[in-house]
Amino acid sequence: MLSNELVKTTLGQNGGNISATARQLKVHRSTIHRQIQEFLQHKVQNALDQTNGNVTKAAEVLGMTFRQLRYYLSKFKVQRRKPIKGVYFLQFPLDPKLIKIGYSTDIHKRLISIQGHAPVKLELLGVAQGDLVLEDQLKCQFKHLQDHGEWFRPEQMLLDYIKTSTVVPDLKVQIMPAIIREP
Numbered sequence: 001m002l003s004n005e006l007v008k009t010t011l012g013q014n015g016g017n018i019s020a021t022a023r024q025l026k027v028h029r030s031t032i033h034r035q036i037q038e039f040l041q042h043k044v045q046n047a048l049d050q051t052n053g054n055v056t057k058a059a060e061v062l063g064m065t066f067r068q069l070r071y072y073l074s075k076f077k078v079q080r081r082k083p084i085k086g087v088y089f090l091q092f093p094l095d096p097k098l099i100k101i102g103y104s105t106d107i108h109k110r111l112i113s114i115q116g117h118a119p120v121k122l123e124l125l126g127v128a129q130g131d132l133v134l135e136d137q138l139k140c141q142f143k144h145l146q147d148h149g150e151w152f153r154p155e156q157m158l159l160d161y162i163k164t165s166t167v168v169p170d171l172k173v174q175i176m177p178a179i180i181r182e183p
Contacts, residue, residue, distance in 0.1 A: 004039050007032060041076040044069065048078065052109055084108060084169045087135045089125040089162050091154065092118070098151040099125065099158060101142070103135040107169065126166025 002025060011032070014020035018036075022029040043062060047069075051057035059069040072078070083106035090100040090111065104110035107127060115122055128134065138161075145152040152158055 002027065002031070002035060004035070007035055007039075011036075037076070040072060041078065044072050044076060044078050052112075084127065085131075086127045087130045087138060088127050089166060090114065091123045091125050092151075093120055093123060096147070097154050098147050099154050099162075100150050101135065101138055101152060102150055103130070103132050124168065126162050127169050128166045 006025070007021065010024055011018070011021045014024065018029050018032050022032045025032070044058070047058035047061045048055070050061060055069055055073070056066055059066045062069060085103075085105040086107065087101065087103050088107050088110070090102070092098045092100075100114070102110070107124075111122070111124060128138075139146070139150070142152050142158050142161075145155050145158055147153055
């Protein structure tokens, strides 16, 4: 495969003409066309990830109109990130390694928000399927471990619950500053 930089430079030298670029690089024009599409698809997906799925902001990042981006989303069948909801368990890495129990309809956004206020990287221990009712039940169940607010001491009973009743969702580490624990 040719480097994106080489294709981009040669394409620019040829005024955007794919056939002329293919001849100069001695490859079939479909190779150039496919590489351009893959490059654009990658750029579009990264912009969506960077803006948490906000198409208007992603279009701004890419320097294109909303309608242009919508066309590429359809053409490349790019999926916007679907929010993950549930009860999350987030651990502060320094002693006493407190664990936050919280609920969110978009855990990815919530973790970014919480991480923005934390002096160190936090670790997502897991997510349980459930709603505000489950969050309240868990806070009552582990009330004896409560340190302050939504933060709980990491004693074995709570750690066992997290280990047996949660999953670690597939969130992209590069766009989320919190640390994701491997399952």
